[in-house]
Amino acid sequence: MSTEYLSTIVLMTLVTYGSRVLPFLLFKGKNVQGFARDFIELVPIALLAALVIPELVTPGGTIILIHNPFLWTGALMFVFSRFVPNLFLGIVFGMAVFWGLDKLLI
Amino acid sequence: MINENDLIQHDKMGFIYGLRQSLTIVIGYAPVAITFGILATQFGLTFWEAGLMSFFVYAGASQFIGIEMIHQGATPLMIGLTTLIINIRHLLMSLSIVPFFPERTLPWSLGLAQGLTDETFVLNTKVLKEVVGEENRQRVMLGINLGAFSSWVTFTILGGLIGNWLPVEFSGFQFALLALFIILTTSSLSKKNYGTYLMAAIFSVVLKLLIPGKLYLILSVALAAGIGAWWRRRRLPI
Numbered sequence: 001m002s003t004e005y006l007s008t009i010v011l012m013t014l015v016t017y018g019s020r021v022l023p024f025l026l027f028k029g030k031n032v033q034g035f036a037r038d039f040i041e042l043v044p045i046a047l048l049a050a051l052v053i054p055e056l057v058t059p060g061g062t063i064i065l066i067h068n069p070f071l072w073t074g075a076l077m078f079v080f081s082r083f084v085p086n087l088f089l090g091i092v093f094g095m096a097v098f099w100g101l102d103k104l105l106i
Numbered sequence: 107m108i109n110e111n112d113l114i115q116h117d118k119m120g121f122i123y124g125l126r127q128s129l130t131i132v133i134g135y136a137p138v139a140i141t142f143g144i145l146a147t148q149f150g151l152t153f154w155e156a157g158l159m160s161f162f163v164y165a166g167a168s169q170f171i172g173i174e175m176i177h178q179g180a181t182p183l184m185i186g187l188t189t190l191i192i193n194i195r196h197l198l199m200s201l202s203i204v205p206f207f208p209e210r211t212l213p214w215s216l217g218l219a220q221g222l223t224d225e226t227f228v229l230n231t232k233v234l235k236e237v238v239g240e241e242n243r244q245r246v247m248l249g250i251n252l253g254a255f256s257s258w259v260t261f262t263i264l265g266g267l268i269g270n271w272l273p274v275e276f277s278g279f280q281f282a283l284l285a286l287f288i289i290l291t292t293s294s295l296s297k298k299n300y301g302t303y304l305m306a307a308i309f310s311v312v313l314k315l316l317i318p319g320k321l322y323l324i325l326s327v328a329l330a331a332g333i334g335a336w337w338r339r340r341r342l343p344i
Contacts, residue, residue, distance in 0.1 A: 054310045
């Protein structure tokens with residue numbers, strides 16, 4: 001195992017465990033309020049958009065619309081998961097549709 | 107008045123009860139962890155390196171992004187920073203769980219915090235409300251956390267072994283992570299946050315086209331969540 005991989009794991013562990021354990025060590029039951037609370041609450045949904053949408057619209061670094069299996073699978077995936085909120089079925093559906101469209105759209 | 111049967115029932119709520127409750131999470135974790143293990147080996151990691159990440163980091167989304175960034179040649183610091191951005195939400199979850207344990211000791215604090223994920227947070231919040239006594243609550247949460255954690259690590263290693271021994275040529279794996287994120291999106295989107303989602307979507311596409319590397323992730327998230335939070339405050343009656 002490379003030092004680079006090891007330091008990646010150490011850093012990832014530090015920041016993840018840190019954000020889990022700090023309130024256990026520092027707080028006696030208080031909750032964050034105001035802007036900070038809203039900000040932390042909105043981070044996950046903003047992150048989901050930032051992780052998904054650019055990958056669907058610009059998979060190769062430029063905007064591609066027609067010959068883009070990511071975009072069309074993504075659109076179908078949104079519809080599917082809206083009606084079938086099941087993690088396992090959703091992932092299987094996404095992978096299968098992408099595999100099919102990847103073959104079709106090239 | 108407290109019924110005697112209720113008291114007996116509460117006495118039974120301990121570690122094993124928590125472990126049994128964790129089964130619902132295990133069912134959800136298994137396919138995702140197996141996919142992570144397979145992807146990790148496809149990106150050049152060994153099964154035990156993948157298992158090591160699941161054991162120490164234990165945070166689904168950031169692990170997928172982590173291996174993707176390793177694959178793209180990102181530095182550990184950049185990956186660490188992205189992980190921080192992704193996992194900072196644990197602060198909020200941890201803050202909401204802490205009031206269940208006002209008398210907690212240091213070992214319990216260190217141990218219970220380790221197993222806090224999106225899924226265990228939701229389940230613990232639901233289950234702990236029904237458990238009487240802080241000691242019982244600690245044992246129940248430990249059971250839930252350990253059940254979920256051990257399944258995540260075990261199924262990662264299993265996925266890694268599958269990926270190592272059966273070289274799977276299946277382009278669908280490229281979409282596994284995106285599928286997971288889209289499912290999480292549809293279950294998290296609401297009237298209260300869709301504006302932030304749209305802003306982050308636009309910012310991230312524009313910034314990705316303008317700035318090289320993965321910096322667009324951090325910038326667009328901070329901008330959209332910042333504007334979203336400011337907007338919420340602004341609309342509140344004084």
